[in-house]
Amino acid sequence: MFNPELMKGTSPGARGGVMSGSGWSNGDVFLAYLKTHFREHVSARGPQQSVLV
Structure with missing residues (x-):
């Protein structure tokens, strides 16, 4: 569920506002x-580069 109230005061381009x-x-x-x-x-990384999650 997206809650736009959570995004008030964030930097331009910030993403978020999703919660259960x-x-x-x-x-x-x-x-x-x-x-x-x-x-x-x-996705900016090459296909052979590993990513730790």
């Missing part, structure tokens, strides 16, 4: 992070 129904992080929140923010920044 309980407000805690969980597997779904982490997977959303991996599929968006993490993947975007790791």
